[in-house]
Amino acid sequence: MILVNGRAADSVSAQDRGLAYGDGVFRTLRTEAGQPLWWPDHYAKLAADCAALALDCPDETELHAEVCRVAEAGQGVAKIVLTRGVGARGYALPQSQATTRIVLSAPLPDYAQDTAAVEINARWCTLRLGRQPRLAGIKHLNRLENVLARAEWDDPAIFEGLLCDDSGVVVSGVMSNLLWISHGELFTPDLGLCGVAGVARTRLLRAAGRRGIRTHIDRFPPAAILAADEVMICNSVIGLRRVARLDDKTWPAAGWTETLKTALYEEVD
């Protein structure tokens, strides 16, 4: 089911700026029994991303109700796309903006089922992310780098590709954030120059703080990953997964993924 501006529909204007320029933001989230998981975090991120692009963000209650309307009965995935709406030709912002709001659902993919293996295999991508501090961290609709990076492999045994930026530091997975444990401390790349700062990553950083796990958010070389005790990827649909293999490097489980996975799902006021 798809809602466009609150009405059941399957299409948007061919002149929408989301299509013309990728001028918008999105969220992909998990639903359980008709309710969005981690909703306050998702709405907060959506509002922050809208603010960064000077987009009007829809009212939280209205958007929550729409996600519930489209949600699958059991477990599922919901996607929210917000664009700057239909505009005149040209890059200039429209005189009066009317955000286009698309809310849709899909069944939970096999790889995101609770029964899916917690261990995954990854590879390094050859594509290097460009650095753009004005767009970094935002889950915007300009995702051609992700499309090109994901097209680098079609081996179904490879679950995720890891990306560096053009200065050679590690950024993230193609569809996930990256974190690792070394000597009992948590490390994750700084996303001030590129990448998407996902809600699962934010929740894990908060949870680590609650548990007194020291965290480091900085620029790290690929060698930092290879030297880690345990490497993980996360996003709102798959939750947390342990990287058991990265090209030729393998890691045995060290127990951190289970600990952090429990922490990821904690709801704390």
Next chain:
Amino acid sequence: MILVNGRAADSVSAQDRGLAYGDGVFRTLRTEAGQPLWWPDHYAKLAADCAALALDCPDETELHAEVCRVAEAGQGVAKIVLTRGVGARGYALPQSQATTRIVLSAPLPDYAQDTAAVEINARWCTLRLGRQPRLAGIKHLNRLENVLARAEWDDPAIFEGLLCDDSGVVVSGVMSNLLWISHGELFTPDLGLCGVAGVARTRLLRAAGRRGIRTHIDRFPPAAILAADEVMICNSVIGLRRVARLDDKTWPAAGWTETLKTALYEEVD
């Protein structure tokens, strides 16, 4: 009038990858008496951009016919958008691609009329373009940098903003390519790391070659522009314009814009 996959329509699927990821390319071109101007150049560029993203490019004859169908009776603008079509969720390329083809027209804007002043005022943008060699030169649908740069001013006396990349070299205008003359030779930025290599720029470079004007395509600092004898911007809709003012710097006409404008419209086998 809008054609979507050859049929009169005003909307596209809400699940089109052009909207979801900006996964596509576009062209904006001028039409005269129902015919696209510089068609062979536009189709060649569209085909090259599609190839760079592994998109299927529609047949030339079919696309030409669609542009003619939508074209205004007198002078106008046509836009062609090609996307990777509707796909399953996720960045991976669909198993079978069906390019979405949108062709639409609009009246020629006032600023593009033959009677519009050939001199324009420009400014430097503060936004710095990120560098991504895998996407550089392509007129793809990931245009948030252009949107953010264009939002830096709303003074109608400023026609264009000039952009540097994050290493400080000059790239282009927000909606145009940039070129200048120094000591009788033509200079334009290399677009191997960012920017869009437009058809008007390609035609001007070819025309300069025909006339024996030496051309330099390289990485240049902003100071190179300020030291130029004549500075110009070009695109397929506005043609060629002389930059008479760039922030506080002004230039008197040196005659090159008229010469090159004539050359731009020459049709040579």
